[in-house]
Amino acid sequence: MDLELLARIAPFIAEAALVTLELTVVSAVIGLVVSALVVLARFSRLAPLRWAAVAYVSVIRGTPLLVQLFLVFFGGPQLGLDLSPFTAGVLTMGFNIGAYMSEGIRGAILSVERGQSEAARSLGFGRLDTMRYFILPQAAPLMVRSLGVNTIILSKGTALVSTVGVVELTYSAQRLVTSTYKPFEVFAMAGAAYILIIGIISLIVRMVEASFDPSRRAPA
Template sequence: MTSLLEYLPGFVYASWLTIEITVLVILVSWISGLVAAFGKRSRWLLLRVPSQFYVWSVRGTPALVQVFVIYFGLPQLGIRMSPLVAGVITLGLNSGAYVAEIIRGGLMAIPKGQYESPIALGLSHFQSMRRIILPQVSRIILPSLTNEAIATLKNTSLLSSITVVELTFHAQIVIARTFQPFHFYIMAAVFYLAMTTVLTQLSAFLEKRNATNS
């Protein structure tokens, strides 16, 4: 039987690449989610309708299908991307639709007076959002954002279907070489579990700190 320790460094490297992909996807998702959340609340149809369509269409279709559309479909329109870029953009936009709903829910949880008071004090809408509203929203949505980040990390396994050598694809390569699917899928699962546990503990720490500062 092949020694698992022999392949441990490769799994560590693949896990690190998975973390890097996750960070990039989260950045894309937060940007697209924030834009879509405010777009859905906008009075302007040119902002509201595209934002509503984006959230509706992304949440209503499988992430794997979206990956295939971006990576295999767009080249027919003359748009070509590397597997990594296509994967980050697709998962980022996918997660962004859920982040948009999380942010929108957080904004709706803020009492109406919190929006009106800063304006009455002479602050602009942008200043009131940046200084008063968004800090409160961030505390409300932190647990949900953490859950979405964990889901994002696990969704990186979908990129194995377009040959991005993240943790799942690395496990498949090793299994093809050793014919030991049980051992190496379990090893991959342990690495995923370790990474999601770190995210969960980080979230608990941030929630506790926010509660202390409140």
């Protein structure tokens, strides 16, 4: 290991890691919004909406993220959709991870006991109020873990947007390798940055989980 080299490339890696973090956060937010809409559609009373949601999740999960990204970034201009690499990246990744997240949310909602919603409905609550005041509060703790796992998968997936020219961790690392010819040092450092980002995400997941756990909550 060449320590001097590590010190020299560290600022570049750190700067690129911030871009990776930004890609992850923006895509995750888009993913959450998309997943909420997909789940709403899947529990809709309109059959075509349900079918559309099922088809969306199936197609997104059944095709490679890289192909989706190329379709949006290189194919988009043909449809009048001229996006910057960053925008194309976060939109594609957001809509992609949204499909995966929706499955976790749906699973959590379905695992809330049926009697809960029957009881709420029989007390006169509407469908939406039942969802909002009875089902979601009980389902929320159950979906934290799967949303966290999906966000971690997303953070690793951001490496793919290097292929359309977003200067994030993987792109920077590759460029540093071609200028220093030290692949092990450079990629090890970039890898460490990814592990740090994943560590931060797991920490947040654990904190959110703890906040839902009454046994670990500080007494009021």
